Amino acid sequence: MGKLAAVRLLRNKKMENESWHCSGARDGLRFGMEFDLEGKYADRAYLLLASLVVPRPIALITTIGEDGVVNAAPFSFFNLMGAEPPILAVAPGDRDDGSPKDSARNIRLTHEFVVNLVDESIAEAMNRAAASLPYGVSEIEHAGFTTAPSTLVKPPRIAEAPASMECLEWGTLQIGGNRVVIGLIKRLHVKDAFVDLEKLRIRGDDLHMIGRMASPHWYCRTRDRFEMIRPK
Numbered sequence: 001m002g003k004l005a006a007v008r009l010l011r012n013k014k015m016e017n018e019s020w021h022c023s024g025a026r027d028g029l030r031f032g033m034e035f036d037l038e039g040k041y042a043d044r045a046y047l048l049l050a051s052l053v054v055p056r057p058i059a060l061i062t063t064i065g066e067d068g069v070v071n072a073a074p075f076s077f078f079n080l081m082g083a084e085p086p087i088l089a090v091a092p093g094d095r096d097d098g099s100p101k102d103s104a105r106n107i108r109l110t111h112e113f114v115v116n117l118v119d120e121s122i123a124e125a126m127n128r129a130a131a132s133l134p135y136g137v138s139e140i141e142h143a144g145f146t147t148a149p150s151t152l153v154k155p156p157r158i159a160e161a162p163a164s165m166e167c168l169e170w171g172t173l174q175i176g177g178n179r180v181v182i183g184l185i186k187r188l189h190v191k192d193a194f195v196d197l198e199k200l201r202i203r204g205d206d207l208h209m210i211g212r213m214a215s216p217h218w219y220c221r222t223r224d225r226f227e228m229i230r231p232k
Contacts, residue, residue: 047215050076055211055220059090060116060126062147062155063106065136070147070156071102072129072139074118076212086185087170088115091178095132102135104179111169112153113183116161120208120221125160152186162207163190 035041035048059078063071077091092104100108107113118126122145129143140147140158147156150166157164167183194207204225211220 050212051214054213055222058118058126058210058212059088060118060122060129060158060161061090061092061103062114062116062140062158063103063112064110064155065102065106066109067136069136069138070140071106072116072143072145072158073101073103074126074130075103078115081182086188088165088167088183088185089180090115090183091180093179094177100179104181105135106155107169107181108172110154112155113167113169113181114150114153114155114157115165115167115183115185116158117163117165118210119162120210121162122158122160123210123219150187157189162194162209163188165189 035044037045037048041048056076057078058074058076060072060074065071073092075090075092077093079089081087081089092101092107094100094104103113125143125145129139129145131139131142133139133142139145146159148159150157150164153166153168157166165183165185166187166189167185170182170184173180173182190202194203195201196203209222211222212218213220
């Protein structure tokens, strides 16, 4: 075996023994890094994944606590999951001390919540609502939002939001340290400016949502779009 071949063999064996390695260093190709998220790099899972799975829509959730105070908080581990029936999923995390965040606690108590979507016009206010306030202190006033009554559920909508979805909790899944709330969407409210009343479609060109990007502080606008026709 030549000297160069021996060096390559030792290097490949070393990579096989590491918990991360070049996951395709064969045939002269390098496919990239591989991270063992159940082992050595488990504590990096959030930072890595939250910076890769982007952009994510933002759910600005309103709930009501047992004291009657309206809570508002944004979550980006969120998306639409189906339409028959209409359902969504959101994963509100825990506080640093391990206790549930107010939104999760209130949903468990009342089984009702509203998902308010976030566009550019309310981005700054949404960010203010992310502040860690004591339980029972409303983010509505702190963020400068106003509320509008919902039709079916008790938690109010955020009047400034471009669209809001009234939801009933279908169930909550506890997977390790993750809490995933499945919500049945019972009512949809959309501002008139974003609805084509003749076609009953959303005016997407006028709707400027923002998306969550890399942790901890990055977001994106969604104005740069392109159409790609799906093949038959």
